[in-house]
Structures are given as structure tokens and as C-alpha cells.
Amino acid sequence: MSDALKAFEDGLDEVEASYREVLSGAADEPSLRAANAKLVGPEGRLTKLLKLMKSVPGDRRKDLGQRSNAVKNAIKELFDGQLEALAAAAREAELTGPALDVTLPGRRPLPGRLHPITRIKHELMDVFTSLGFDIADGPEIDTHENCFDKLGFPPDHPATDMQDTFFVKGADGNVDPRTLLRTHTSTIQIREMSRREPPLAVVGPGVVYRRDDDATHSPMFHQLEGLLVDENVSMADLQGALQVFLSRLFGEVVEVRLRPSYFPFVEPGAEVDARRPGGEWMEIGGCGMVHPVVFEHVGYDPEKWTGFAFGMGIDRMAMVKYGVPNIKALFENDVRFLSSF
Ligand code: FA5
Numbered sequence: 025m026s027d028a029l030k031a032f033e034d035g036l037d038e039v040e041a042s043y044r045e046v047l048s049g050a051a052d053e054p055s056l057r058a059a060n061a062k063l064v065g066p067e068g069r070l071t072k073l074l075k076l077m078k079s080v081p082g083d084r085r086k087d088l089g090q091r092s093n094a095v096k097n098a099i100k101e102l103f104d105g106q107l108e109a110l111a112a113a114a115r116e117a118e119l120t121g122p123a124l125d126v127t128l129p130g131r132r133p134l135p136g137r138l139h140p141i142t143r144i145k146h147e148l149m150d151v152f153t154s155l156g157f158d159i160a161d162g163p164e165i166d167t168h169e170n171c172f173d174k175l176g177f178p179p180d181h182p183a184t185d186m187q188d189t190f191f192v193k194g195a196d197g198n199v200d201p202r203t204l205l206r207t208h209t210s211t212i213q214i215r216e217m218s219r220r221e222p223p224l225a226v227v228g229p230g231v232v233y234r235r236d237d238d239a240t241h242s243p244m245f246h247q248l249e250g251l252l253v254d255e256n257v258s259m260a261d262l263q264g265a266l267q268v269f270l271s272r273l274f275g276e277v278v279e280v281r282l283r284p285s286y287f288p289f290v291e292p293g294a295e296v297d298a299r300r301p302g303g304e305w306m307e308i309g310g311c312g313m314v315h316p317v318v319f320e321h322v323g324y325d326p327e328k329w330t331g332f333a334f335g336m337g338i339d340r341m342a343m344v345k346y347g348v349p350n351i352k353a354l355f356e357n358d359v360r361f362l363s364s365f
Contacts, residue, residue: 028079205233209249217322246338253331262332309336
């Protein structure tokens, strides 16, 4: 007798003798499926055996083939029967087991809440609309002209170094030096004045981008731009508007100071700092009286019109209001941190 024939016959004898016990011993569906796979799965006993068939002498193939098929069918039948029996037993256990306890407390859905920056943005828009300001918007990708030139930045002025940004590729695939991610919301001033006649009062919140990265600087952050143009506007009006919105936002717990500073598009210009009592000063924005050259660029008569503008860092205001030491914490989306406010 050939070795292959003997191995085949012995193997088949063994499978025939053991499959019933193997399948009936399974107590649940996963173990039944595992037992079935040991017999007829890709690596199963019978599957491997059938691969030997081609080495079996020709005159025995028919007879052994028939026996193998019969075992295969028997295995399938037993498996199906067992599967059904296990499902029926599980159903039965559910029906006769302990009843569903309808008094158990439900699972409470976790309510979402607004991000602290979104909340401050909404509060700011509420304050300014109640003071008569309109809400304005502008695109995050804008032109060099709207972001710098019309605001009075001379070409290649060092002031643009502080607002190094990300440029955008044009349709030809080359970086277009005239199209960029806006570095401040002051683009909104230019856009609003270019499409409207004075007098006007607008605020525009938005996302801006710079090549910045440390504890108080993020490469993507939020600003709120404010612009008021009318006749006889003075620095006192600016200070008044700042005082109203900052005291509404912070209450009385935060001190605010103005510090003279330079921005090409205002004259005079100032920086706005805030701190909690005993804490560190934090620069939250810039402001000033609109420079006549800006009015000229948008076609307003600088002899007739005056105005103030400001640009506040919304993230910085959130840091002061909620005592957040590192700006990154606002963007990591750690729910434990965000839900502590
Ligand atoms: C400006 O962006 C001016 N456009 C503001 C302005 C508007 C002045 C109108 C006058 C008139 P500045 O670069 O200082 O200015 O930014 C304004 C505020 O944005 C800062 O005071 C600070 O609060 C915030 N800020 C600036 N860079 C970052 C940054 N990388 N991450 C977070 N906040 C920032």
C-alpha cells in the first residue's frame, strides 16, 4: 500500500471517528465555529487531507472521494443543527431568565458645549451689536494688497516680518506672492470700506495665520477686528468702546492698560494689555485712529472722515478670562480641559 493511501485512509478514519464529539462539545457559537474550522476551515484536518487526494492511486480515488464527501456533508449538517440548537438555547435563556430591570437609571447622553473661544466670540458679537456695530466677514485667503499694501505697509517694510505667513500656490502650481493666508483681520477693514460708504461701524471675527509658535503664540489664532468711521471720531471714543466691551467680557476682575505702539495703518496707535490682579500683563490687542493714508486707499476723503480701529486676539482674551497659561491648551481638544470652564 502506498504511503499516501495509508495516510489518507488513517486520516479519514480519524475524522470520521471524532467529528461528532468535536462539534457537539462546543458550548457556544464562537467555540462551535472554531471547532468547525479545525475540521473544514482552510487549515482544517479534512481540508488538508483532501489535498493528499492527488497522490492516492487512481483505482482508490473514487471510493475514497465518496467517503470524504459523505463526511464533509455530515459535518456540515451537524454544524448547522448545532448552530440552530445553540441559538434556540440562547433565546430560551433570555426568555426564562431574569426580567429586564426597567428601573435601572438610563445612560445620560454627554451634552456638548461651545468651545471657550466660540463662547467669547459670541459674547463679543453680542456686546458690539448692542452698541450698534454690524458684523462683517472676510476670506481666510486674501491678497497681499488687502493684508498689507492698502493698510499702508511700505513694500518689504520690517513690520511685515512680524506677520510672516503662508503663501498660496496659483493655478500654474507656482507660489503666488500676492495671495496668502491673512495674518490679521485688518483685511476686513479694507474690504468693508471698499464696498461701503461712511459712516460705518463694524466688527469682524475670524481666523488668522502667522509663522509663530510658543506659549502665547499659535500659528493659527483668532482675532476680532473693529472699525468705526464717522465725522469727529476721537481717541476718547476708542477708549470708551474698549472700556465697555472689556468690562462686559471680563467683569471687574481684570485690569486693562493702553501702551503707545506702532502699526502702519493707525496714528496714534496703542497696544492693549490685560491682567488679573497680581498676575502677568498679557497683550490682547492693538488699536488706534485710522491713518489718513488708509482712507485714501479706499477712496474716503481723509479731510472729512475720521475713525478708530482695533484688532483683539480672541485666544489671548480667553487665556486671560479663564487663566489658561499656554495657548496650545485651547487647541488640543482635551475634553477634560475644555469642560472645566
Ligand atoms: C495686529 O494684528 C493688528 N492688525 C491689530 C490692529 C488692528 C491694530 C487695528 C490697530 C488697529 P498684532 O500683531 O499686535 O496686531 O496682533 C493683535 C493681537 O493678536 C495681539 O495683541 C495678540 O493678542 C494676538 N496675537 C498676535 N499673534 C498671535 C499669535 N501668534 N497667537 C495668538 N495670538 C496672537
